[in-house]
Amino acid sequence: MGSDRVNATVTTPSAIESAALRSDRFRLEREADWKRLETIVSRMEKGRLRGISDEDLLALPGLYRTVASSLSIARETSLDAATLAYLESLVQRAWFVVYGPRSSLWEWLRGYLGGGWSVAVRAIWLDILIALAVMVAGAAVGWILVSHDPEWYFSLVGREMAGQRVPGASAEVLRGTLFGQSRQDGMSVFAAQLFSNNAQVSILAFALGFAFGVPSLLLLVQNLASLGAMAWVYHQVGLTLDFAGWIAVHGTTELFAILLAGASGLHIGRAFAFPGDRPVLQAASEAGRRAALVMTGVVLMLVVAALLEGFARQLVDETFGRFAIGGFMLTMWSAYFFAFRGDSSGGTDRS
Known part of the structure; x- marks a missing residue:
């Protein structure tokens, strides 16, 4: 040892x-x-x-x-x-x-807003046109249904959201819902409800696109039918223009966001239904990446719409000013998406 x-x-x-x-x-x-x-x-x-x-x-x-x-x-x-x-x-x-990664978050964001987002939107132009036609048809359906039978109004809008905005309300009551509401909590509650509803519609319209885009289109019809029904109520008392101005402040941004969300869902659905020469999964994957880029910007648009809805619409209490704000926002979004080319280094998929 x-x-x-x-x-x-x-x-x-x-x-x-x-x-x-x-x-x-x-x-x-x-x-x-x-x-x-x-x-x-x-x-x-x-x-x-x-x-x-x-x-x-x-x-x-x-x-x-x-x-x-x-x-x-x-x-x-x-x-x-x-x-x-x-x-x-x-x-x-x-x-x-x-x-x-080759770039920082700030560099990616700069490339995305500097052209990447607009490239992604232009890539789904056909889906945007289809979604726009469906939204217009939905508003027309809501108008026609309520004009023939006012009881449809509560099915489309709902009593909680409608409040005083109901068929048969006087012009004075309805005008009071459009003007002089900057210091009233009721208007803020309605604005929050409207924003929450439209945000849910946008997310669902995109998320359900895999079912060949059908649920996305149905959501657009349902959402715009409620707007058409409400427009008819104001039209009956001669407040169509004032109602349009009230909607325009935030609506040109919010409805544009809903349009893009619905088009994104439809884009994915079309890839499943008509993949072309590519395998279905490949076509859906490419469409999904493109649609996801669009939806990233839709979230930004909804935030902007919420700010316009919560502040601008309350502070601007006359129709012309409201149209001016809404028209400016619509022009800005349209110019960015369809006229501005910029730098497309925001990670878009051009395929």
Whole structure:
């Protein structure tokens, strides 16, 4: 037993020396690649791309794989902790340079608003035209149904949302719902209900598009039918223009958002129904990416509409001013989507 202890004492330093030599040899054989990769990565992290030669840029992916392989070997052979820590840090930094995102959130947002969003919208122009026709038809259906039977009004609008806006209400009562409401809580509650309803319609119209777009179109019909029914109520007492101005302040933005949401859902549905030469899943995937870009902007439009609904419509208490705001917003959105080209680097899919 004593002999075993002596042997252990003798062999332990030898094993340590052997491991150290193996670690040093491993480092010396590969350190040149490590240092080269570290130099390239450091320059790229500091934005000094001009200081990197074409040869180094071409060698970058290969150097990354070489160092990643070195890390794998180092872990398997249990090399010293310092070498492992160095390689793990270098591989992590190099991964972000080689495979990580090429732009920051701010850069992506600038590219998206600078043209990417408008490109995505123009890519679904056919679906927008179909959705627009369905929305107009929905408003006409609501108007016609209520004009023939006022009881349809409560089926389309609902008693809670209708409030004083009901068939048979006097012109004075209805005018009071359009003007002089800036200090009344009831108007704010109605505005919140209207916004919540339209936001839900937008999200559902997009989310249900996979069912060949049919639910998306039905939601557009239902939502616009309630607007058409309410327009008829104001028309009966000669307040059509004032009602249109009241809607225009936020409606040119909010209804535009609903239009785009419905068109996005329809775009996905059409890809399922008519994939063309592509496999169904491929066509749906491409349409989904395009529609998702549109819907990202729809959320922004709904936020803008909520601000207009909560502030501008209450502060501007006359019809001409309301039309001016609504007309300006409609012109701005139309110009951005269909006239502005800008930079389409916002990640749109042109296929």
